[in-house]
Amino acid sequence: MTQPRITLGVSLKMYFSYQQTLAWSEEVAEIARHHPAIVNGEVGLFVLPAFPAIAAIGQIFSATAVSIGAQDLCWEDSGAWTGEVGGPMLAELGCRYVEIGHAERRRHFAETDVQIAAKLAAALRNGLTPVLCFGEEQQLPPDQAIATCRQQLIAALSEANRQQLRGEVVLAWEPQWAIGAPAPAPDAFIAEVCDGLRQLNDFGDFHFRVIYGGSAGPGLLSRLGHQVNGLFLGRFAHQPAALRQIIDEAAALAATSPSATEA
Numbered sequence: 001m002t003q004p005r006i007t008l009g010v011s012l013k014m015y016f017s018y019q020q021t022l023a024w025s026e027e028v029a030e031i032a033r034h035h036p037a038i039v040n041g042e043v044g045l046f047v048l049p050a051f052p053a054i055a056a057i058g059q060i061f062s063a064t065a066v067s068i069g070a071q072d073l074c075w076e077d078s079g080a081w082t083g084e085v086g087g088p089m090l091a092e093l094g095c096r097y098v099e100i101g102h103a104e105r106r107r108h109f110a111e112t113d114v115q116i117a118a119k120l121a122a123a124l125r126n127g128l129t130p131v132l133c134f135g136e137e138q139q140l141p142p143d144q145a146i147a148t149c150r151q152q153l154i155a156a157l158s159e160a161n162r163q164q165l166r167g168e169v170v171l172a173w174e175p176q177w178a179i180g181a182p183a184p185a186p187d188a189f190i191a192e193v194c195d196g197l198r199q200l201n202d203f204g205d206f207h208f209r210v211i212y213g214g215s216a217g218p219g220l221l222s223r224l225g226h227q228v229n230g231l232f233l234g235r236f237a238h239q240p241a242a243l244r245q246i247i248d249e250a251a252a253l254a255a256t257s258p259s260a261t262e263a
């Protein structure tokens with residue numbers, strides 16, 4: 001599958017009810033059906049709802065280019081794992097993406113680096129693209145933030161490397177202090193860290209896209225330009241009109257991306 005020039009992901013976390021999730025998805029599907037950059041694949045959009053809504057929104061987005069995914073998965077594929085959902089079932093439901101290691105799961109559910117690494121391997125083993133969330137807890141200077149992220153990435157990719165699994169991984173860098181905040185991290189900081197993350201090349205043979213998350217909303221992508229490969233959105237995508245604006249910004253950026261001008 002051709003890679004989009006700009007990738008936008010939305011995690012609905014646990015904000016919406018089931019019916020709200022369907023209503024939001026209907027509105028976003030309507031936007032996606034008509035937006036040229038989504039239709040032609042220059043802008044990729046994926047949506048991660050709560051588990052019970054995956055099948056229903058799969059239907060809603062089925063006639064669009066929007067991909068769906070889950071917010072978590074079990075590191076095992078099947079068996080006596082009460083309450084868990086395995087990669088094979090997510091693939092069966094039509095998921096293309098699965099989020100792994102979000103700061104909220106690390107904090108509230110005590111997820112460890114070892115579990116995150118096993119989940120990332122499970123995703124790749126099942127043909128799912130991991131959306132690997134990582135990011136420093138405290139505000140740090142850019143070089144220290146990059147060094148902290150590098151350690152998290154080495155840990156998260158270790159099991160996939162050990163099993164010689166390969167594939168595409170979306171690196172969703174989310175400084176933890178910028179999640180759920182009134183505003184994203186400063187533009188210059190995002191640019192510098194994303195640039196540093198893109199230059200890291202000691203993780204193994206994966207194809208990476210680096211997207212920024214943490215109170216991202218309309219306006220950010222236009223300000224960042226080609227410093228990021230996209231955004232991972234939370235609250236500021238809850239209004240479909242705001243998401244449409246972000247898609248417009250992504251489309252404008254995709255049209256001026258180096259690969260677009262070479263084509």
Ligand SMILES: O=C[C@H](O)COP(=O)(O)O
Pocket residue numbers: 011174178179180181213214215216232233234235236
């Ligand atoms: O999963 C999304 C990120 O954690 C960002 O959420 P937020 O934009 O609501 O801070």
